[in-house]
Amino acid sequence: MESILKDHSRESRLFAKRAILAGVLVLAAMLMVTARLVQLQIGNYTHLSTLSRDNQVKLEPLPPTRGLIYDAAGVLLADNRPSLSLEITLEEVEDLDTTIDELGALIDIGDKDLKHFARMRKLRHRFEEIPIRTDLNPEEVARFAVNRHRFPGVAVRARLLRAYPLGEHTAHVLSYVGRINEQELKRIDALNYAGTNYIGKGGVEKAHEDLLHGTVGHRQVEVNAKGHVLGVLKRHQPQSGKSLELYLDIRLQQDAYAALGDRRGAVVAIDPRTGGVLALVSRPSFDPNLFVDGIDAADYRALRRSPDKPLFNRAIRGQYSPGSTIKPFISLGGLETGTIRATDAKWCPGYYRLPGHTHKYRCWNRGGHGTTALEKAIVQSCDVYFYKLAQGMGIDRLHDFLAGFGFGKRTGIDVTGERRGLLPSKTWKRRAYNQPWFPGETLIVGIGQGPFLTTPLQLAVATATLAARGRFIRPRIVRATKAQGPEAKHEFPAQIRQLPLSSRYLDKVIESMVKVVRSNRGTAKRIRTNAYSIAGKTGTVQVFSVKQKERYRESEVAEHMRDHALFVAFAPVEDPRIAVAVIVENGGHGGAVAAPVARRVMDSYLLRTPPPAAAGEAAGGH
Amino acid sequence: MLKWGTNTFSTSVDSVPRAVRVGLLGRVHLDLPLLIALLLLCAYGLLVLFSATGQDPHKLHQQLIRLGIAFAVMVVTAQIPPWKLRRWSLPLFGIGLTMLLGVLALGEIGKGAQRWLDLGVVRFQPSELLKVAVPMTLAWYLAERPLPPSGSRTLWAVILTAVPVLLIARQPDLGTALLVAGTGIVVLFLAGLRWQPIALLGASAVALAPLLWYFMHPYQQQRVLTFLNPESDPLGTGYHIIQAKIAIGSGGIYGKGWLNGTQSRLEFLPERSTDFVFAILGEEFGLIGILAMLAIYLFIIVRGLYIATQAQDTYGRLLAGGLTMTFFIYLFVNTGMTTGLLPVVGIPLPLVSYGGTSLVTILAGFGILMSIHTHRKLLLP
Structure with a gap:
């Protein structure tokens, strides 16, 4: 007890010593803070209060210039257009209505401008200028300049507005930029976007936003109480966004758009050697320039309500059954899995019945194709042959083989908004409907119908993979960033996957596809040419299902219920430089409608004088 | 190796079971000087906060509720005898x-x-x-x-x-x-x-x-680098430091007056209701206002250290001293950061900054101090 108490008092004394030391430390720290406060509030008072009261130091972000976008031949597709606009800072205007009235007497301000102004007013940040008139001409600028003193808080400002010189031709590829909305605000780096008003809303503009935007700069300025800049203290230059060079060939893009005529549809063309997307067309299209500074409500409503859905990007978001265009791929699958041999013949009486069932799965040719081997089955697109092939292969092997060509998943193209299509499987059926797989469904998948869905882009990629003899390259729109000052050009590397395909089988399938065009009985014989060799496959997809005992007559069916016309092809066969997928919605027969579109596209690319230079260079590099 | 032994003092000092304290707070375990100082500080803090939040009655209301909860936690904690606290430590x-x-x-x-x-x-x-x-x-x-x-x-x-x-x-x-x-x-x-x-x-x-x-994390590294050279990042953290300096310095000796701070009103000062509230105090209440608040802080800390020295066992002494000094570190890091003496570290001004997370822990700490002080037993010499 005694020793404990002794220890206790010793510890108590030790602690007291340390506590006093701690107290001294506290006092010293407080004195330090006080000294600092005296220095700031007495020593620097004059300087700092001047800064605070009269000349506020303000930081102004200097937004970077957005990168430009060029096509493969160097044609400018997305530009920054200088525009003079009349802008109002609400905080500095005393009576807004009077100001606008008086401005209106000086400069023409329309209803559209006023509506736009009202909408922008709701979106703005504090002290942000809102344009009341854009694209002033020099005369208007001069008129305002003379009267400027009458309008405090109103100023003419030069802005760079995004412009798409080729309008509707690039809308579905590049999309457009627009004002940053609430959701985007949460996602972006607020510091880097200080001073930036626009952001990529889709397509290449969104997929490559990081590269295109650049890095913000800033300047430290002294401003007086009214917000006028007195002087620039410091300046840190922004770093402008990278300009992009595309694989896209705008000439081809325009020709493909024209080739579709006034029908709804999509064309995707890919260079099988690089995976570069040469054309990505969805028709109808729209003018992206309307969206840049906020689209007028009426214009937008018109676009939204049009039955032709011009805003819908069919090339990457449209999901269609591939129909008979899938047959070359299934043939290859049959050969690779040993389900069929090229020489084996099957009998086509015009229909097929599953053993033990009465339902007739019809061939498009009611009379039947008779004895049919692989080549004939592809050339004449015999459905019965493929019913039997699919049944032999089974849905699991069918699914796995087709998945290798990229069906049923996103291709990973650098254009946002791509859909994944649907490659049916037992697992999918179980998950989506909680139902087992029925054998009849395998037959339907075998001719590319039923729940099987692909996007035109997926079809083009698969065709390019076939053309490249199993070399699957992730499709890309952007080839490189352009060299800028000291920075060298940066090429994006290709992502390649080689499918294990036997050369013999590939030759057989491609040879049959050549005969689809070249043979007198081929379904695409009307696009035959001597200028170059084409391997292709037609497809005609039912939109409207015909009852068992009825026949489909094109003339009797409403336009939007007619068959979709499809065609996939690549050329020249010996050294493929272009692979194309075409879909014409409700176009009718693939060979009659879609194939000629593909032919025009291939002509435009392969027969052009001089030959497409940029693509040739790219090929040399690979 | 770590040896988990039992404490040998606890029983010996409990031998005389008579409370030291009498009077008004005889039944409730609270330390009156500490309580008054804390209340004073919080009231002063609310005044500053009202200005810092842009005179937002909703935020003031929220802060009042948080303070109420935190003070309740403090009172409850103060009723728990230290031997129980010791047992709960691990x-x-x-x-x-x-x-x-x-x-x-x-x-x-x-x-x-x-x-x-x-x-x-x-x-x-x-x-x-x-x-x-x-x-x-x-x-x-x-x-x-x-x-x-x-x-x-x-x-x-x-x-x-x-x-x-x-x-x-x-x-x-x-x-x-x-x-x-x-x-x-x-x-x-x-x-x-x-x-x-x-x-x-x-x-x-x-x-x-x-x-x-x-x-x-990179942003923390950036803060340290910015502290070493604030001008290197005037748009980011350096901006906080520069604007806080202007706010405090322009307050001068007497300040611009309550609700008259221009730096805060013009939104030049970021996080002005949370980590940088001290700058608002400096701008509106001047050097005098700051020193008044620092005096209250100093009183609380000195009182805490005093309670620590008066504690009857080592556990109480170390805990009371430790908690008091933690409170001091809060104060020093925040004021140091706001005045540009230390790098910007996200630490609030204790009991003043807007936000409830640290309020409860700080006041629970003072509850423990009060418990240590008011559960003392008279010792036989």
Whole structure:
């Protein structure tokens, strides 16, 4: 007890010593803070209060210039257009209505401008200028300049507005930029976007936003109480966004758009050697320039309500059954899995019945194709042959083989908004409907119908993979960033996957596809040419299902219920430089409608004088 | 090795069961001088906060509710006798550490940092618990053996502190990590750690700085770099420092007057109601207003240290001293950061800044101090 108490008092004394030391430390720290406060509030008072009261130091972000976008031949597709606009800072205007009235007497301000102004007013940040008139001409600028003193808080400002010189031709590829909305605000780096008003809303503009935007700069300025800049203290230059060079060939893009005529549809063309997307067309299209500074409500409503859905990007978001265009791929699958041999013949009486069932799965040719081997089955697109092939292969092997060509998943193209299509499987059926797989469904998948869905882009990629003899390259729109000052050009590397395909089988399938065009009985014989060799496959997809005992007559069916016309092809066969997928919605027969579109596209690319230079260079590099 | 022994003093000092305190607060365990000072500080703080929030009655109301809850926690804590607190020290530490690991494992991501544990109804920040649990555990551990602590005890105490500190720093919450580390160091210092190991600890801290640097997130590294050269980043953290300096300096001796601060009104000063509220105080109340508030703080700290020296066992002394000094570290880091003496670390001005998370822990700490002081027994000489 005694020793404990002794220890206790010793510890108590030790602690007291340390506590006093701690107290001294506290006092010293407080004195330090006080000294600092005296220095700031007495020593620097004059300087700092001047800064605070009269000349506020303000930081102004200097937004970077957005990168430009060029096509493969160097044609400018997305530009920054200088525009003079009349802008109002609400905080500095005393009576807004009077100001606008008086401005209106000086400069023409329309209803559209006023509506736009009202909408922008709701979106703005504090002290942000809102344009009341854009694209002033020099005369208007001069008129305002003379009267400027009458309008405090109103100023003419030069802005760079995004412009798409080729309008509707690039809308579905590049999309457009627009004002940053609430959701985007949460996602972006607020510091880097200080001073930036626009952001990529889709397509290449969104997929490559990081590269295109650049890095913000800033300047430290002294401003007086009214917000006028007195002087620039410091300046840190922004770093402008990278300009992009595309694989896209705008000439081809325009020709493909024209080739579709006034029908709804999509064309995707890919260079099988690089995976570069040469054309990505969805028709109808729209003018992206309307969206840049906020689209007028009426214009937008018109676009939204049009039955032709011009805003819908069919090339990457449209999901269609591939129909008979899938047959070359299934043939290859049959050969690779040993389900069929090229020489084996099957009998086509015009229909097929599953053993033990009465339902007739019809061939498009009611009379039947008779004895049919692989080549004939592809050339004449015999459905019965493929019913039997699919049944032999089974849905699991069918699914796995087709998945290798990229069906049923996103291709990973650098254009946002791509859909994944649907490659049916037992697992999918179980998950989506909680139902087992029925054998009849395998037959339907075998001719590319039923729940099987692909996007035109997926079809083009698969065709390019076939053309490249199993070399699957992730499709890309952007080839490189352009060299800028000291920075060298940066090429994006290709992502390649080689499918294990036997050369013999590939030759057989491609040879049959050549005969689809070249043979007198081929379904695409009307696009035959001597200028170059084409391997292709037609497809005609039912939109409207015909009852068992009825026949489909094109003339009797409403336009939007007619068959979709499809065609996939690549050329020249010996050294493929272009692979194309075409879909014409409700176009009718693939060979009659879609194939000629593909032919025009291939002509435009392969027969052009001089030959497409940029693509040739790219090929040399690979 | 760590030896878990039993405390030998506890029974001996309980031998005379008569309370020291009489009078008005005789039945409720509260320390009147401390309570008055705390209330005064909070009232002053609310005044500043009202201006800092842009005279937002809703925010003021919220802060009042938080203060009410925090004071209630303090009163309740003060009623718990220290021997119970001592017994809870290690379990509390274990719970805190487990939750910290839980946060790291499945924590909800807020502000890019994982600090919160969502318990369904409430979101809880485990690092707050450790602000109290670490000094409690160290006090309990060090009080088991006669002071000053031996070499191995010191080492274990350092480890007991370092584990939660590194976990918190990883969240990343550098501010809280530094506070908890500071708490551990303070308890060891008060425990009479000899100068030689202190020098050793200091040297190893310097040596470990690169490791800490590795644990920091890029934005934290940026803050340290900015502190060393504020002009290098005038748009980011450097902007805070520059604007806070202007706000305080332009307040002068007498200040611009309540609700008259221009820096705050023009929104030049970021985070003015939370971490940078001290700058508003400086701008509107001037040097005099700041010194008045610092005086209240100083009184609270001195009172806390006094309570520590009057405590009857080592556990009480170390805990009271540790908690008081933690409060001081809060104050010093925040004022130092706002005036540009220290790098910008996200630590609020204790009991004044808007926000409730730290309020509860700070006032719970003062509850413990009051408990230690008011549960004393008369000792026979």
